[in-house]
Amino acid sequence: MQTYKGSCHCGAIQFSFEGEPITKGMRCNCSFCSKRGIVVSPYPVPEAQFHINAKEGALSLYQFGKKKAKHYFCRICGIHTFTESPRMLGHCRVNLGCVEGVDTFAMDIELFDGKHLL
Numbered sequence: 001m002q003t004y005k006g007s008c009h010c011g012a013i014q015f016s017f018e019g020e021p022i023t024k025g026m027r028c029n030c031s032f033c034s035k036r037g038i039v040v041s042p043y044p045v046p047e048a049q050f051h052i053n054a055k056e057g058a059l060s061l062y063q064f065g066k067k068k069a070k071h072y073f074c075r076i077c078g079i080h081t082f083t084e085s086p087r088m089l090g091h092c093r094v095n096l097g098c099v100e101g102v103d104t105f106a107m108d109i110e111l112f113d114g115k116h117l118l
């Protein structure tokens with residue numbers, strides 16, 4: 001297990017989690033992810049291993065469609081930080097672009113067919 005630290009762009013939302021070493025990322029082709037173009041963690045992190053430290057009022061929630069997924073973002077800088085997985089409640093997929101020491105431009109990317117599966 002490894003500890004990872006992350007934050008939004010302005011730093012109002014800080015988070016950390018413990019998980020397996022991240023060697024690849026995942027992209028999803030659903031209507032929301034394709035517009036954001038982000039790379040997320042290859043595994044969902046259980047809430048018990050996910051720690052959030054946010055300035056009051058910074059953490060905001062966006063939901064659409066069936067409203068199963070909870071997409072959290074920073075109200076100040078607008079960066080999406082993590083999503084509570086619609087298929088695994090209590091688990092978060094993390095925006096790897098927000099995670100220190102992870103280079104999303106230098107990793108293998110797996111595709112998730114969210115367009116048809118979500």
Ligand SMILES: [Zn+2]
Binds near residue numbers: 013076
């Ligand atoms: Zn921010």
